[in-house]
Amino acid sequence: MxxxxxxxxxxxxxxxxxxxxxxxxxxxxxxxxxxxxxxxxxxxxxxxxxxxxxxxxxxxxxxxxxxxxxxxxxxxxxxxxxxxxxxxxxxxxxxxxxxxxxxxxxxxxxxxxxxxxxxxxxxxxxxxxxxxxxxxxxxxxxxxxxxxxxxxxxxxxxxxxxxxxxxxxxxxxxxxxxxxxxxxxxxxxxxxxxxxxxxxxxxxxxxxxxxxxxxxxxxxxxxxxxxxxxxxxIGSPAMNFLDGKVVDGGVAVAGLGMVIPAGLSTAYKGHAVTVGLRPEHLEVDPNGTALRVDMVESLGGVSYAYLVGDTGERIVIEQRGDDRVADGETIGLTVDPSRLYLFDGETEQRIRT
Missing domain, CATH: 3.40.50.300 (P-loop containing nucleotide triphosphate hydrolases)
Known part of the structure; x- marks a missing residue:
């Protein structure tokens, strides 16, 4: 060998x-x-x-x-x-x-x-x-x-x-x-x-x-x-990508209508970034951003819900257990800032905080 x-x-x-x-x-x-x-x-x-x-x-x-x-x-x-x-x-x-x-x-x-x-x-x-x-x-x-x-x-x-x-x-x-x-x-x-x-x-x-x-x-x-x-x-379903902009306090994500804390240096302020979110890192929360469930793909032990925002953004979330969303529902969504991936809007290279 x-x-x-x-x-x-x-x-x-x-x-x-x-x-x-x-x-x-x-x-x-x-x-x-x-x-x-x-x-x-x-x-x-x-x-x-x-x-x-x-x-x-x-x-x-x-x-x-x-x-x-x-x-x-x-x-x-x-x-x-x-x-x-x-x-x-x-x-x-x-x-x-x-x-x-x-x-x-x-x-x-x-x-x-x-x-x-x-x-x-x-x-x-x-x-x-x-x-x-x-x-x-x-x-x-x-x-x-x-x-x-x-x-x-x-x-x-x-x-x-x-x-x-x-x-x-x-x-x-x-x-x-x-x-x-x-x-x-x-x-x-x-x-x-x-x-x-x-x-x-x-x-x-x-x-x-x-x-x-x-x-x-x-x-x-x-x-x-x-x-x-x-x-x-790498990953199935693929990571969700949303457009963002670095502002005071974090990254403004238009598709979610929220600013997510990111811990970036002031040198990045005003920079366009791509926000990456794995489907399993997004959680349903009635107090979160409202999105409509376009379709649910149920595979038994796991389901993938395909969500659509007011401005057309499409997001996939993973759900397990018995309490799962259904087609046509409007649900709230929250993001754990520690699970955020950030990529430079021009070079697409990872920004590590």
């Missing part, structure tokens, strides 16, 4: 630069997730680690080895694709062992490694089936098994759950988390789904337009985002 280090990694297609000087260190045995919106460069960066995309500038190490110009087969990585990429005419057993067979490994070694992967992924009942006779989740487990058999230094996952339905996605998230715990390998996982990122990762790398916006543990990014983009991307 080995860690992965990227130093000033750049990727260009002709004159178009898509990865802009990435510096990143992934520790040995760490589960690192690249997350961001479509087109942010996360899959390109993963493919560069795999050697499927050439690195234009910079360097890349796996363990102590400089793999920047190495062929994919020499890097000690195994990739699990979104599309499974299984041979349809081969059984599960043959699919998992095919790579080792082509590289001339002894039959006994192949049998032993396939048996171990089968045990880890609980595929004993499917070894003689072909991919067409498997569900989507089973096919993805076979794809992961093929990677395990290779015994790589680093596992690479390129949106492996995107083709699965909601129930299978949850099941496979648990399988992949259990797999990482059991084998302890370094894993790099690409997804646009921040729920997957939050539930799987030791470390999350948030990307936007080929640049790293922030790196950290899941709850670190959730509780202490560096900028508005990270604050809005």
């Amino acid at each position: 080995a860690g992965v280090t990227l130093h000033n990694v750049i990727k260009k297609y002709g004159d178009v630069q898509v990865i802009h000087g990435i510096d990143l260190e992934i520790e040995d045995g760490e589960f690192c997730v690249f997350v961001g919106p479509s087109g942010c460069g996360k899959s390109t960066l993963l493919r560069m680690v795999a050697g499927l995309e050439e690195t234009t500038k910079g360097s890349m190490h796996i363990g102590e080895r400089d793999v920047t110009r190495m062929d994919p087969s020499q890097r000690g990585v195994a990739m699990v694709f979104q599309t499974y990429a299984l041979y349809p005419h081969m059984t599960v057993k043959d699919n998992m062992g095919f790579g080792l067979k082509m590289n001339g490994h002894p039959k006994a070694e192949i049998e032993a490694k396939v048996a171990e992967a089968t045990r880890i992924l609980k595929l004993e009942d499917y070894l003689d089936r072909k991919p067409a006779a498997l569900s989507g989740g089973q096919r993805q487990r076979v794809s992961i098994g093929r990677a395990i058999v290779r015994g790589p230094d680093v596992f690479l996952f390129d949106e492996p759950l995107s083709n699965l339905d909601a129930e299978l996605r949850v099941e496979m998230r648990v399988e992949i988390a259990r797999l990482h715990k059991e084998i302890g390998a370094t894993m790099i996982y690409v997804t646009h789904d921040q729920v997957e990122a939050m539930t799987l990762a030791d470390k999350i790398v948030v990307l936007r337009k080929g640049v790293i916006e922030q790196v950290g543990a899941p709850m670190e990014l959730y509780r202490d985002p560096d900028n508005k983009f990270v604050a809005g991307f």
